[in-house]
Amino acid sequence: MPNTRDIRRRIKSVKSTAQITKAMEMVAASKMRRAQQAATAGRPYGEVLNDVLVSLCDHIDEEAHPLLARRDVKKTLVLLLTSDKGLCGALNTHVLRDAALLDHQSTLFIALGRKGSAFLQRTGYRMIADFSLPDHPTSAQTKPISQLCLDQFLSGAVDRVTILYPKFINTLIQRPLHLQLLPITMERKSGETPSALASSTSSSRKALPDGEATGEYLFEPTVESVLDAILPYSFHFEVFQKILEERASEQSARMVAMKAATDNAKKLVKDLTLEYNKARQASITTELLEITTAQMVLN
């Protein structure tokens, strides 16, 4: 039976751990609110942008712009989004498990977040760049990352660009998702995140007579100049949006993990207190027994 002093010491240390995890939970909760807000604020914009691109692509063919052209995939560039710090549950583990399934020969990586770049170094994947961003990145800060992806794709170094990140579903659920970014495909986007806004716009499109929907489509000044502007723009925006989502996922996962840690610590304190009391009582009982025996011997 452990003695009472050892148990007391353990209770104290578990209590101070609980205090730390509680504080981390609070910090993550407040960061999470901001990150979630940032991630959801851009959604209507993203939906309208997608909608515009979808209707645009009904009117132009695939070869109209290099960012739309499908090529034989020899090399794939994966943009891997993870967190910089740990203590966020299984978030990074899930994403990296998916990353580990990818082929070593034909896959290049750009890592965002220290966990991802450490994983790539450990497993011997080829990494061409790694970035680290603050908690609440701005679009100006993420632009160099998306620009690098664009350059790699346009120079022909890679034939496909994909992104692997923990998609933010809600505070409790984040799921790793692997999506193609380049060449830009429209089918995928139109099906993504249906919302009230998206459904209202699609229903208004259905209301059109067929002849008009497929009729001529004007561009000003020219098709090329409009595509040249909108396609890279939408790509930059999408990467930015995904990074914001990753941040929201990270903070939510951390808050949930820290809450679980705090609850476990509290349970442990309760169990230890019980054990402590038992040990204390046992020692009192033995002492009493000793005194009574000694007295009986004397008498």
Next chain:
Amino acid sequence: MSTLHLQIVTPEALAFQAEVSDVLVPGVEGELGILPQHVPFMTQILPGELRFHQQGKEIRFAVGGGFLEVRPDRVSVLTDMAMEAGEINEQEVLTEIAEAQEVIKANRLSKEELATLEDSLQRSLAKLRVKQRP
């Protein structure tokens, strides 16, 4: 009379959405007006003034650069800034412009920073133009 469904969105929020009877936007090739039943059309827009009539009342917005998509029954404006004329604080905009011009004159910025600043300066100037118009 038929109407257009106008929606103005920015990366931060859905700035405006309603049925309107016409839209005037600052396109790259000059200002253009759109009425219901316009052919499908797409162009870029410049920072400037966007006007439309909602139930006979003229409403004015200051918008940043972006894109415009037109379909027979609706108009989508994607822009990095949208502010109704009434919400613009002239004093604030003037300070913004003065500060930006000061920094540009000092000329210590990297190319990217300068580009971002130029963009926001253009947006501020657009706001000012909209505000000062009678």
